[in-house]
Amino acid sequence: MSKRKLTRRQSWRIEKIQAERSARAARRDSLADEHLAEGELGPEEHGLVITHYGTQVVVEATEGLNAGTHKRCHFRSNLGSLVTGDRVVWRDGNPYGVVVAVLPRESALCRPDPHGDMKTIAANIDRIIIVVAPYPEPHANLIDRYLVAARGIGIEPAVLINKVDRIDDATREKITYLEQTYRRLGYQVLKVSTKTNTGLDELTRYLADFTSVFVGQSGVGKSSLVNALLPDCNLRVGELSDRQQGSHTTTNAQLFHFPGGGHLIDSPGIREFGLWHMEADEVLEGFVEFRPFIGHCKFRDCSHRHEPGCAILRALAAGDISQTRMDSYRYILSTLDQA
Structure with a gap:
C-alpha cells in the first residue's frame, strides 16, 4: 500500500502536535525531577493508577498502613503513557508523590x-x-x-x-x-x-x-x-x-x-473505535463464526470476496454466516485499507 503524500498544512499540523507533546513531556519530567531532587519522598511502595489527569495520575496505595488512600503523583515521560489500571511503584511526597516505575501489564x-x-x-x-x-x-x-x-x-x-x-x-x-x-x-x-x-x-x-x-x-x-x-x-x-x-x-x-x-x-464514550493497528487475519479471527472455515479455502491468499472455492463464502451461502456480519467484516477491512 503506497503512502499518501501529506499536504503542507497536514505536515505543519503533525509538527505542531509533536512539538506540543515534547513540551508537555519536558514539563512533566521537570516537575518529577524537582520532587525527586527534594529528597523528602517516602520509601518505594506499590500502587494502582485510579485515574489520569494530564501530566499527573491519581495512585491508590495498595500496601502498608496507607492502603486504600489516594495520592496525586507526577511521573517521568520515559515511563510511557500511564493509564487507569496500571500497577506502579511510587514514592509519597508533599504535596505530590512521584511514580518511579510501572509494572508489566497483563493486558x-x-x-x-x-x-x-x-x-x-x-x-x-x-x-x-x-x-x-x-x-x-x-x-x-x-x-x-x-x-x-x-x-x-x-x-x-x-x-x-x-x-x-x-x-x-x-x-x-x-x-x-x-x-x-x-x-x-x-x-x-x-x-x-x-x-x-x-x-x-x-x-x-x-x-x-x-x-x-x-x-x-x-x-x-x-x-x-x-x-x-x-x-x-x-x-x-x-x-x-x-x-x-x-x-x-x-x-x-x-x-x-x-x-x-x-x-x-x-471509560469515556467514543463514537468510533478504529482497528487500524490490526492485520486482516486478526480481524478475520475476531469473527467467531468464521473460525471453523478459516484455512479451508482453495487459495491460501483468498480475500474471501469473490474467489472460487472460498470456504467463507460457502458458509455465507449456507447461512452459517449472516450477511450482516459479513458486511461488518468487510467494512472493517475497508477501514484498514483506507488507513
Whole structure:
C-alpha cells in the first residue's frame, strides 16, 4: 500500500502536535525531577493508577498502613503513557508523590487515535463490557470492533443492553436482533435498566472478582450504571440531545472497587473505535463464526470476496454466516485499507 503524500498544512499540523507533546513531556519530567531532587519522598511502595489527569495520575496505595488512600503523583515521560489500571511503584511526597516505575501489564485495551498513534484505554483488565442502549442508536459494527479487539488481546467480552425500559416500537426490532445475534454466537448478553433495577443483580454477579471496563458510545448510560452499582460514586450523568446523541460526561477513565471483590473501570464514550493497528487475519479471527472455515479455502491468499472455492463464502451461502456480519467484516477491512 503506497503512502499518501501529506499536504503542507497536514505536515505543519503533525509538527505542531509533536512539538506540543515534547513540551508537555519536558514539563512533566521537570516537575518529577524537582520532587525527586527534594529528597523528602517516602520509601518505594506499590500502587494502582485510579485515574489520569494530564501530566499527573491519581495512585491508590495498595500496601502498608496507607492502603486504600489516594495520592496525586507526577511521573517521568520515559515511563510511557500511564493509564487507569496500571500497577506502579511510587514514592509519597508533599504535596505530590512521584511514580518511579510501572509494572508489566497483563493486558491492555488499545485503539489508534486520529493521528495514527496507539492510545491505551485501560490496563490489567479481565473483561470488556460493551454497553449499548436503544438511544443513541446502537451500531452492530461498533460492537463487532470491540469484539475483534477483545479477541486480539484474549479478554472475555460481553454485550450489555442498557436502558431496556426505553425500548419502544422504533427500536424493538433492532435491539431484539442484536440480542439474538450475539447470544447465538455464544457471547454473554446482559439486559439492564437502572430505572427499574432490571438485571442489576445479574450484572453485579458477572462483574464480581474481575477487573472489567465499560466501553461504548457517549449517552448509553455507563456512568448511570456505575452509580447504580456503586451509589457512593455519584458520577455526573448527562442527558441525550434532541438528536438522541450523548454528551461526554466522563472525560477520564476511572477505576472503582466493589465491596465484595472486583474492580470496574468507566471509560469515556467514543463514537468510533478504529482497528487500524490490526492485520486482516486478526480481524478475520475476531469473527467467531468464521473460525471453523478459516484455512479451508482453495487459495491460501483468498480475500474471501469473490474467489472460487472460498470456504467463507460457502458458509455465507449456507447461512452459517449472516450477511450482516459479513458486511461488518468487510467494512472493517475497508477501514484498514483506507488507513
